[in-house]
Amino acid sequence: MGKKATVRDVAAAAGVSPATASRAMSGDPSVNPEMVRRVLKASAELGYSANVFARALRTQRTDTIGMVVPSISNPYFVVAVEAVEKALADSDRSLILCDSHDSVETESARIDLLVHRMVDGLVVIPVSAEESVPALRAAARDVAVVQFDRIAEAAGTDFVGSDNIDGVRQCIDHLRERGCTTFAYIGARPTTSTAAERLRAFQDLAAQVHTPDHWLLLGEFTTDWGQAAAQRMLDAAVLPDAIVCGADVIAVSLLTALRGSGVDVPGVVKVVSYDDSNLGMLTVPRLTSVHQPVESMAREAVRLLDHRGRHREAPNRKSVFTPELVVRESTGGSGALRSSTGEARLR
Numbered sequence: 601m602g603k604k605a606t607v608r609d610v611a612a613a614a615g616v617s618p619a620t621a622s623r624a625m626s627g628d629p630s631v632n633p634e635m636v637r638r639v640l641k642a643s644a645e646l647g648y649s650a651n652v653f654a655r656a657l658r659t660q661r662t663d664t665i666g667m668v669v670p671s672i673s674n675p676y677f678v679v680a681v682e683a684v685e686k687a688l689a690d691s692d693r694s695l696i697l698c699d700s701h702d703s704v705e706t707e708s709a710r711i712d713l714l715v716h717r718m719v720d721g722l723v724v725i726p727v728s729a730e731e732s733v734p735a736l737r738a739a740a741r742d743v744a745v746v747q748f749d750r751i752a753e754a755a756g757t758d759f760v761g762s763d764n765i766d767g768v769r770q771c772i773d774h775l776r777e778r779g780c781t782t783f784a785y786i787g788a789r790p791t792t793s794t795a796a797e798r799l800r801a802f803q804d805l806a807a808q809v810h811t812p813d814h815w816l817l818l819g820e821f822t823t824d825w826g827q828a829a830a831q832r833m834l835d836a837a838v839l840p841d842a843i844v845c846g847a848d849v850i851a852v853s854l855l856t857a858l859r860g861s862g863v864d865v866p867g868v869v870k871v872v873s874y875d876d877s878n879l880g881m882l883t884v885p886r887l888t889s890v891h892q893p894v895e896s897m898a899r900e901a902v903r904l905l906d907h908r909g910r911h912r913e914a915p916n917r918k919s920v921f922t923p924e925l926v927v928r929e930s931t932g933g934s935g936a937l938r939s940s941t942g943e944a945r946l947r
Contacts, residue, residue: 605646613642663693665905666714667723668707672699674821674849675877676894677725680748683898684723691902693720704728708735715742721905726752729793744908746901749892751793751918758904759918760897764794764874767890767923768801771844771872774888774925778932780841780870784815786829786854787846795821798846798874815840826853834861842931845873848880848889855883855930871930885929892923 611621616635624631624639631639642648665688669677685695696714700707707727712735714722721744726732729752736755739745745757775783783806790796799818803811817832819825826845830853833839845851851873858865865871865885873880873889880887900919908914927933 605648607648609646610639610642610648613646614638661720662718664696664717664719665693665721665723665902666696666698666711666717666719668698668700668710668714669725670700670702670707670727672697674847675879676749676848676875679877679894680725680898683894684748684901686895687898687902700727702727704731704735707732711735711739715739719743721745721909723748723901723905725749726755726792728752728791729796730754730791744905744912746904746908748897748901749794753793756916758908758916760901760904760921761793761919762892762897762921762923764797764923765801767874767892767925768798768844769805770923770925771874771890772802772805774927774931775842775844775870775872778842778866778870782815782840782842783811784817784833784840784843785811785846786817786819786826786833786843786850788821788825789818795846802844811840821847821849823849823853826850827857830854830857834858834863839863839869842870842872845871848873848875848877848887851887851889851930852879852883855885855887859884865930866932870932872925873930876926880928883930888928888931888933889926890923891926893921897921 607621608618611618614621616639620631620635621639624636625643667681667684669681671677681697688695696717696719698710698714700710704727711722711724722739723746724736725748726736732752733754736745736752736757740757747755747757747759749761751759751761785802787799788795790799814836817829819829826849829850834857843854845854851871855865855871858869863869871887873887876889876891880889904917904919
């Protein structure tokens with residue numbers, strides 16, 4: 601068996617110093633592009649394989665980012681993961697994904713694990729607005745942390761999300777334009793920022809219309825809760841003109857239950873939701889839903905991670921994107937136009 605190639609061998613073959621070869625292979629932007637090309641060519645020809653952990657000790661970088669999500673079974677979180685991974689790939693970095701299973705204890709353990717795996721930063725969708733704070737604070741002392749979609753304010757980290765208040769306002773305005781005067785809301789208990797903001801927005805915006813207590817149903821962002829809430833709605837003597845759902849995972853179960861009971865959507869009840877996930881394209885009728893610009897949010901999250909990595913003491917930053925309602929058949933629309941960039945546009 602031949603001798604294993606070293607960084608000195610690569611440097612000699614490329615005609616550069618070992619230090620330059622090492623910097624070229626670690627992605628140092630200060631290295632001349634032509635030198636990088638020569639080093640990578642020599643590395644491939646010699647079959648050189650760098651020791652990732654040794655390089656990490658030298659450079660204090662692993663080119664990996666950790667991401668912790670509440671539940672990988674939620675289609676919106678899947679889209680978020682894919683978007684972050686794509687944004688990282690643009691700079692040849694990798695993603696390590698962990699599922700906290702909607703458990704604060706599991707979330708804390710996963711965050712601690714990733715920090716000890718020497719990730720360069722963390723993207724976290726927190727389980728709780730309050731109980732996730734200690735783990736996030738502790739992690740932020742060691743690595744760059746960006747909260748994504750949801751925020752635990754007291755954790756004191758950077759944040760990227762969308763304007764939930766504006767998203768719900770678009771829903772209510774659209775339903776009023778369609779002639780709706782009575783509204784119900786099916787969402788999650790306000791233990792996360794998204795659940796709390798969407799609930800508060802609905803209560804504020806629908807305050808002047810008829811919304812009795814039994815039309816305000818709070819549980820979890822799950823299909824099971826959507827099914828249970830739908831049954832409560834069907835058991836009531838009267839249905840509202842419109843039902844606003846806090847997430848698509850709730851709305852798909854609601855639509856299935858309404859259709860199974862012979863309720864005409866959108867003729868009798870109009871249904872609007874939040875997340876614009878692929879689930880909404882599979883329902884009958886197709887679901888009107890609020891689209892969040894997840895790819896743009898992911899790119900911003902990576903940018904904030906990089907900024908925090910370079911400026912550890914900088915003030916915390918919040919980037920809030922504007923969502924957009926995509927009108928489909930569940931509120932009487934004929935579909936949605938999309939631009940070449942994939943952003944939703946109303947028809």
